[in-house]
Amino acid sequence: MASMSQKITTFLMFEGRAEEALTFYMSLFDDAEIVDISRYGGDGPGAEGTVERATFSLAGQRFMCIDSYVNHAFGFTPAVSLFVECDTEAELDRLYGALVEKGQELMPLGSYGFSAKFGWVNDRFGVSWQLNLQE
Incomplete structure (x- = not known):
C-alpha cells in the first residue's frame, strides 16, 4: 500500500524563465499562490537570482518548477x-x-x-x- 504522504506533482523545467512563467500563470488563474521559492545565490551553480526550486499552485493544483543551469537539447512537448x-x-x-x-x-x-x-x-x-x- 502506498504511503499517505506520497504525492505526484507536475514539474516544469525552464532555462532562466521559471519565475517569469510562474508569475504569468498565477496572473491567469484564481486561487493561485507561490507556496515556496528559493533562488540561486552568487555561488551558483545556477545564475544568481534564477529559480533553484519553486512550488506554486493554480486553481488548487500544485506545480513545481526550476531553472536548469544545464543547457538541454530538449524542451517542452505537446505530448504532455x-x-x-x-x-x-x-x-x-x-x-x-x-x-x-x-x-x-x-x-x-x-x-x-x-x-x-x-x-x-x-x-x-x-x-x-x-x-x-x-x-
Missing part, C-alpha cells in the same frame, strides 16, 4: 499538456488569448465534436495547454 476544464466560454476565451500571445496555436478555438468549445496552444515558454468547455 496541461488540460484546463473551463466553466464558461468567457473564461476559455480569456485563457486562450493570454496563453497564445507570443506562443503557438496548435488547434484554434472551435467546436471539434467532443465538447462545446476547445483550443490547444503552446505558450510563450513552450508549455502546452488544452482548454476545454464541456457541452
